[in-house]
Amino acid sequence: MECHPLYKKDPPLPTTGRADHATSSRLLVMLAAVRSRLYKTATLPFSSSSPFFTLAASSPLQRPHASMSSPKDFVEDTINNNKVVIFSKSYCPYCAETKQLFRNFFPNIDVKVIELDERPDMTAIQDYIKEKTGRRTVPQTFIGRQHLGGNDDLYAAYEEGKVKTLLDESA
Numbered sequence: 001m002e003c004h005p006l007y008k009k010d011p012p013l014p015t016t017g018r019a020d021h022a023t024s025s026r027l028l029v030m031l032a033a034v035r036s037r038l039y040k041t042a043t044l045p046f047s048s049s050s051p052f053f054t055l056a057a058s059s060p061l062q063r064p065h066a067s068m069s070s071p072k073d074f075v076e077d078t079i080n081n082n083k084v085v086i087f088s089k090s091y092c093p094y095c096a097e098t099k100q101l102f103r104n105f106f107p108n109i110d111v112k113v114i115e116l117d118e119r120p121d122m123t124a125i126q127d128y129i130k131e132k133t134g135r136r137t138v139p140q141t142f143i144g145r146q147h148l149g150g151n152d153d154l155y156a157a158y159e160e161g162k163v164k165t166l167l168d169e170s171a
């Protein structure tokens, strides 16, 4: 199976610092233009603390890591607060099969999918999952806080009836 980011069907918006900066700069220029036109036409009481500017300055584009928890806290909180968690990568075919298993056989179960390749802390999260489970590959699935393993492990567990048992037990 092909497993490479270039095979991803829907590439994410640019997430590098430079792209973010360019995007937010363009946004600020647009907002400034709108602000100056409004000033001319309606003389509205804008100031530098206008909601427009507050919004732009606190945008995740400018402060991408500000509210992020540690990789360990993020993984543990996610597992504790969701019945089924799949740590995945959006372009990974094994991950697609894992997601498909739940869609096919357990369509009414909420599944929390974390697409690691869409997060800036991907590597740190994979490091923590490796520390926790001994596995660094994706997917890694947890049901009711219990680690089931990769895609092969999940399908084997499904065949044995273990997936259903764990889902029932963690109701």
Ligand SMILES: N[C@@H](CCC(=O)N[C@@H](CS)C(=O)NCC(=O)O)C(=O)O
Residues within 6 Å of the ligand: 002, 003, 004, 089, 091, 092, 093, 094, 095, 126, 136, 137, 138, 139, 149, 150, 151, 152, 153
């Ligand atoms: N046999 C494994 C194969 C998993 C696998 O090779 N995943 C690739 C992604 S498609 C991987 O994790 N590569 C290393 C990485 O992305 O860090 C399974 O069934 O889960």
